[in-house]
Amino acid sequence: MAIQSATSEEGAVGTATDSRGRLVTSDGTPLRRALERANRRRKLTALALVAPLLAFILIFFAFPIAQMMWRSVDNPQIVNALPRTLVALEDWNGQGVPDEPVFAALHADMMEDLDRPRREQAIGPLGIRLNYELSAARSAISRTARNVPDFDAPYRDAFTDAHRLWGQPELWQIIKREGRPLTLSYYVAALDREYDAEGNIVKRPENRQIYVSLFGRTLALSLAITAMTFLLGFPIAYYLSTLPMRYANLLMIAVLLPFWTSLLVRTSAWIVLLQQQGVINNALVGMGFINDDGRFSLIYNQTGTIIAMTHILLPFMVLPLYSVMRTIPPTYLRAAKSLGATPWTAFRRVYFPQTLPGIGAGGVLVFIISIGYYITPALVSGQSGRMISNEIARHIQQSLNWGLAAALGTMLLVGVLVLYWLYNRLVGTDSLKFG
Amino acid sequence: MNVVAAQHSDGFVVYDGVQKSYDGETLVVKDLNLSVARGEFLTMLGPSGSGKTTCLMMLAGFETATSGEILLDGKPINSVPPHKRGIGMVFQNYALFPHMTVGENLSFPLEVRGMGKSDREKNVMRALDMVQMGAFANRRPAQLSGGQQQRIALARALVFEPELVLMDEPLGALDKQLREHMQFEITRLAHDLGITTVYVTHDQTEALTMSDNVAVFEDGRIQQLAPPDVLYEEPRNSFVAQFIGENNTIDGVVKEIRGDTCVVQLDGGVLIDAKPVNVSKVGERTRVSIRPERVEANKERLADDAHMIKAEVLEFIYMGDVFRTRLKVAGNENFVMKTRNAPDQVRHKPGSMIEIGWMPQDCRALDCPQ
Numbered sequence A: 001m002a003i004q005s006a007t008s009e010e011g012a013v014g015t016a017t018d019s020r021g022r023l024v025t026s027d028g029t030p031l032r033r034a035l036e037r038a039n040r041r042r043k044l045t046a047l048a049l050v051a052p053l054l055a056f057i058l059i060f061f062a063f064p065i066a067q068m069m070w071r072s073v074d075n076p077q078i079v080n081a082l083p084r085t086l087v088a089l090e091d092w093n094g095q096g097v098p099d100e101p102v103f104a105a106l107h108a109d110m111m112e113d114l115d116r117p118r119r120e121q122a123i124g125p126l127g128i129r130l131n132y133e134l135s136a137a138r139s140a141i142s143r144t145a146r147n148v149p150d151f152d153a154p155y156r157d158a159f160t161d162a163h164r165l166w167g168q169p170e171l172w173q174i175i176k177r178e179g180r181p182l183t184l185s186y187y188v189a190a191l192d193r194e195y196d197a198e199g200n201i202v203k204r205p206e207n208r209q210i211y212v213s214l215f216g217r218t219l220a221l222s223l224a225i226t227a228m229t230f231l232l233g234f235p236i237a238y239y240l241s242t243l244p245m246r247y248a249n250l251l252m253i254a255v256l257l258p259f260w261t262s263l264l265v266r267t268s269a270w271i272v273l274l275q276q277q278g279v280i281n282n283a284l285v286g287m288g289f290i291n292d293d294g295r296f297s298l299i300y301n302q303t304g305t306i307i308a309m310t311h312i313l314l315p316f317m318v319l320p321l322y323s324v325m326r327t328i329p330p331t332y333l334r335a336a337k338s339l340g341a342t343p344w345t346a347f348r349r350v351y352f353p354q355t356l357p358g359i360g361a362g363g364v365l366v367f368i369i370s371i372g373y374y375i376t377p378a379l380v381s382g383q384s385g386r387m388i389s390n391e392i393a394r395h396i397q398q399s400l401n402w403g404l405a406a407a408l409g410t411m412l413l414v415g416v417l418v419l420y421w422l423y424n425r426l427v428g429t430d431s432l433k434f435g
Numbered sequence B: 001m002n003v004v005a006a007q008h009s010d011g012f013v014v015y016d017g018v019q020k021s022y023d024g025e026t027l028v029v030k031d032l033n034l035s036v037a038r039g040e041f042l043t044m045l046g047p048s049g050s051g052k053t054t055c056l057m058m059l060a061g062f063e064t065a066t067s068g069e070i071l072l073d074g075k076p077i078n079s080v081p082p083h084k085r086g087i088g089m090v091f092q093n094y095a096l097f098p099h100m101t102v103g104e105n106l107s108f109p110l111e112v113r114g115m116g117k118s119d120r121e122k123n124v125m126r127a128l129d130m131v132q133m134g135a136f137a138n139r140r141p142a143q144l145s146g147g148q149q150q151r152i153a154l155a156r157a158l159v160f161e162p163e164l165v166l167m168d169e170p171l172g173a174l175d176k177q178l179r180e181h182m183q184f185e186i187t188r189l190a191h192d193l194g195i196t197t198v199y200v201t202h203d204q205t206e207a208l209t210m211s212d213n214v215a216v217f218e219d220g221r222i223q224q225l226a227p228p229d230v231l232y233e234e235p236r237n238s239f240v241a242q243f244i245g246e247n248n249t250i251d252g253v254v255k256e257i258r259g260d261t262c263v264v265q266l267d268g269g270v271l272i273d274a275k276p277v278n279v280s281k282v283g284e285r286t287r288v289s290i291r292p293e294r295v296e297a298n299k300e301r302l303a304d305d306a307h308m309i310k311a312e313v314l315e316f317i318y319m320g321d322v323f324r325t326r327l328k329v330a331g332n333e334n335f336v337m338k339t340r341n342a343p344d345q346v347r348h349k350p351g352s353m354i355e356i357g358w359m360p361q362d363c364r365a366l367d368c369p370q
Ligand SMILES: Nc1ncnc2c1ncn2[C@@H]1O[C@H](COP(=O)(O)OP(=O)(O)OP(=O)(O)O)[C@@H](O)[C@H]1O
Pocket: B022, B023, B028, B046, B047, B048, B049, B050, B051, B052, B053, B054, B055, B202
């Protein structure tokens, strides 16, 4: 009897509503609110759990990337150093050398800058910035800056006497064009273009075009590396997936070995193996396949880059492939054979299509990693096997043109995102199986 | 179906002295001799690990026999690769290709045989209609229920019109009702199409209801090969008696053998009459077995020569169509009597003493294991 009354009571509560027709719980709170309250605690816990990683990613990943993208358009140097000059230049028509008022403003700007404490001086960055557009601009500015306190009117003569560059319209065109807080000039340079005297964007002379073909080569090398890892990785992954766990794990260690060896050790090993007087060439000569002056160049070129990077990136192909193949039961192949398919047809029509998610994941991983790979090409690539990341590193470390490096990096990032998006449209990332 | 035909050596499928070892140390299949007639439905029944799948896989060509010969239609097939054997097969997990639609799955065996497109479509539709799945040709296997996948697997194994179809526990993953329905469908199809079927299961009801002949496997050997009714009513040894259906067993010693009856002294001291099946000499230990439904508490229902014995009622279970009464008989506390739920049937009270009996020919004296 007691049970019966309890159920009927519950039934009444289950359908109770408030005055506005919303469902309410037994103590009269709207159901939706009660549910939210119950869920809030769970959400807070979840947030607390992911918060450290989120903060880490924000500080060390998202923020630097945003910074990099900002740097690729950030252009404060001229605006900071020459505010008066830029105002005076507004009336200049862009032809010939500007008139005396501009030079007077330039003098005033430079004098003011000299009065500032050394660390706040804007003349140094100005020289570096102008030098990206016009070599010799840096030395012109630093030489002039030393003598500016001694200049007397007319300043135009004083400046042109101090350095001939001040008498060239090109310099003034650059100052006027780049006298804005934001610029596209790094992207223009990254695409092998430049501004002509009229301010139009034109192609650079043939011998100074590097980046576009470098992007192309990076793409081609990455594709070649992806293809190589696939060709080498697929049979290995297949074999591993057919083995009992015990042996598979043991062999997997061999596949993962590249992860555990120091890069320098590996590099020296490659050099020993691949160089002209190295093990492979010596062996080939010794066996009489090639003669002594027909030795292959296997390192310090594209071949070297492909060999080395294929070795390093192989695990990224094998792991997702292996994990997908493990889940394909051998009964599928048996079923195909029992239906009359030859072993090859069974493999091609039944097994291979089911490994596609793994191939996609491995391919995307290897391709994206290799397109931005830096260290290996830097060590074994020589000149012809260099990739875009090496050029970016050069601009960061040697030429110190961070704006250009940032523009190249941003283009690389956008390129990868576009490829990923394309892949997603074509295949769908939800079918990816990473390891 | 003729029982004896199955024993002939000119069967459609013949296992001739087949042995199989995976590791070179233990035999998983020990000296298997078996013959399946054309059009016969043979079931391999046995506990887990008894070697049923292994036997099937050797026939399909996925395992090689360690010794002995397997003949298909009179020709040895040990060296024929699986894809040339032309044997249809239904796997336990169906093994439908997940990246193909149902239609493509069915058309696959026809394609690899080089059949033209229009013929292919016709045959696929016919096979799908055969299992009442005609509307599902464009679905993927993942979009089908277990029972539907089962039918598709069946249709795929039949679509290329093999003469022999193997099924390895094809209904294992289905719920009871669906399983019973599919049992019926499979037998109907097999008989309509006149195909020879070798069916593996460890569900004895399935084996009994579907088969022409059942081979009971244990430990790599066939313990008995017989039609279902013979298997149930005349188990040849105590393993088969225990494995098929429910059975009451009491151990004892053979006291006397007279033609087709013998006297057994049960371990409790009582003497009973039994039918000697697997005993040969006086003094031998034996296990007598009686089916619960052949035990009777109502004397009037038994013939005069029925054997009566005292029993204590331990438990009475009402099961709807039958009553199940657990008794203590000759020291055995797990003796079960099954009685039909008839209007005049007595419901025995636990604790009461009753007299039960059975016909001597229903009490079979079998071998005593250990
Ligand atoms: N590939 C194999 N390698 C080694 N041993 C095996 C292999 N396959 C089966 N066995 C062994 O052979 C014996 C028989 O196996 P089998 O699969 O034929 O049994 P089964 O009767 O089909 O059992 P179940 O009802 O569980 O399917 C088992 O002891 C099993 O461990």
